[in-house]
Amino acid sequence: MSEPANESARQLEGLLSGSYRHGFVTQIDSDTVPPGLDEDVVRLISRKKQEPQFLTDWRLRALKHWRSMPEPHWAHLKIAPIDYQAISYYSAPKSKKDGPKSLAEVDPALLATYEKLGVPLHERARLAGVAVDAVFDSVSVATTFKERLAAAGVVFCPFSEAVRTHPHLIEQYLGSVVPYTDNFFATLNSAVFTDGSFVYVPKGVRCPMELSTYFRINALNTGQFERTLIIADEDSHVSYLEGCSAPMRDENQLHAAVVELVALENAYIKYSTVQNWYPGDAQGKGGIYNFVTKRGECRGARSHISWTQVETGSAITWKYPSCVLRGAGSIGEFYSVATVNNYQQADTGTKMIHIGADTRSTIISKGISAGHGQNTYRGLVKMLPSAHGARNFTQCDSLLMGGECGAHTFPYVEVKNPSATVEHEASTSKISEEQLFYCLARGIAAEDAVNMIVSGFCKSVFKELPMEFAVEAQNLLAVSLEGAVG
């Protein structure tokens, strides 16, 4: 635990003593910045994005603050030291010339996975980064969909575009839920984020469709520091789907995104994630370190934020989608399935901060561990003195497959108001031989039986997902647990 801390302390020391000279070359035309992080890099990113001064200053404040922060090591994770000066913090989308020219050049193992997931053929090519311009009819799809949203007054665009088109909204809301001082990875993100999504749903508008990163043309290669901001104005309603439907073999190791949600009076935001970043190989080599800060604030009375996540990928997942329940009678929900196999590690959960009176929260967490995977649920339910009559219900279930994996539960509860109620239920079970044999004795193959039992275990979370996502999540689970029992 102390080694990485020493490592970053050494780097910090190097930075402060001015010995850090990574030969940064200011070549404005160049699309990739050499590894390393300093004020020049932050300024360059901001300039590349043609950002207003307030944002440049905000980034610089974040960088300054980040330099004073130690890397956190409280999570139940084993993490190899990360060299933050070895990372390139700005890289424009890779040229299509570098990509494979056709599906025939794509790794067959990757294609086999797409096949199992049921990804449509045209999308497989897109996901694999095939350098065919008209991979699928994205232009017309995107156009109709943009027209429908515009007619409703919904803004849905890349973050960097919103900075130019809606700077007042960005200035008002950016960092208002996750301040740049929040935590090591969020602070790093605040300094160097390159892109992400921006959504604004005006007063009284019910967003006419599910918003999905699938439709955002530049969704690929947005880099490892995404920043997403969703604002639901009074009486509005929006459902946002975030996902990569296939394992992206990202060359970068560190992924530190920030998502901020703001729900004003009577607004509803549903945020669904199916995360399937590259988990590393069966020996635990490679894979994404996923350090994500996701938080929503129910700012207005009777507002409602619901997080649903299905986590199957990443070598390491560090993620706690949370709700700050400020508005009276507001509702926060967290439904999660986290799967670890091979040498994957996940430390995930949620925080429900009850501030307003009569606020309610529900936490349903399903952890599945297989292989040598380590799965940790970490949750905080906090009832502040002002949270009269607030209620929370938490249910944490763990399912173990095989004898080498682990499940850990760290539920933290702080109640400062005597009228608040907190309920917690937890269970740990193994896929029993008897359940498996029961299915086998009905003629069902072992692998199908395991998938069936696991899907049953996750049912209360899957039913929260939009229909097409639920199917995808089940397929994903089947692929990620392949060979876990046999």
Next chain:
Amino acid sequence: MSTAKEILLQVQDLQVSVEGRKILNGLNLTVAAGEVHAIMGPNGSGKSTLANVLAGHPGYEVTAGSVTFRGENLLELAPEARARAGVFLGFQYPVEIPGVNNVYLLKAAVNAARKARGLEEVDAFDFLGMVREKMKIMRMDDSFLSRGVNEGFSGGEKKRNEILQMLVLEPALAILDETDSGLDIDALKIVAAGVNTLRSPERACVLVTHYQRLLDHVVPDVVHVLVRGRIARSGDKALALELERRGYDWVAGEAA
């Protein structure tokens, strides 16, 4: 009895151990198509072991002997292959599988068997209609369809569910492990009706039971008494009545 009847199950000198302890000790059993056999015997005589071994439960070690189903070596087949070939085990203690829909499991089971025979998957609509018909026989209401497999079922509901699965899968050989235990008289009649529905010249049934009361409703062709891992006596229905009257001790005494 005609001599042309097909032999479905042939068990010869079967010896089985569980965790090093010998449970079956040279068991012989021949079941022909169209027959219903009852296997009775005191606790610990090996009745459930026989049922589980025939279905391929991994917790049992076959140390000697042979089992053939329709002339083929049953012991070489994986449990799922046995099921697809037409061997059905009705469990003594059916497990709960939370969140897995009853109909979903049934459909997966039927399709697995169809796939093994090179047939297409069943039409979902036809399948549901068929299941509903069988549910009527078992007096199960529609709410059953959407419930999890045995999830929150009473003991009697679980047993009825086993018989429903049997009716849907239509196995050539059904082995029912104490399906009658824990049932009240009404439930027993329903279960018996289900078992009788499937009686036919092509099928056979092995009823493992403690009590003769089930045999009032499902009349067996042959009754066997299992004592200390082998069949100590066989007879017709009258043997079951005699056991009911005299208990197992006299058979056990004779076998010793």
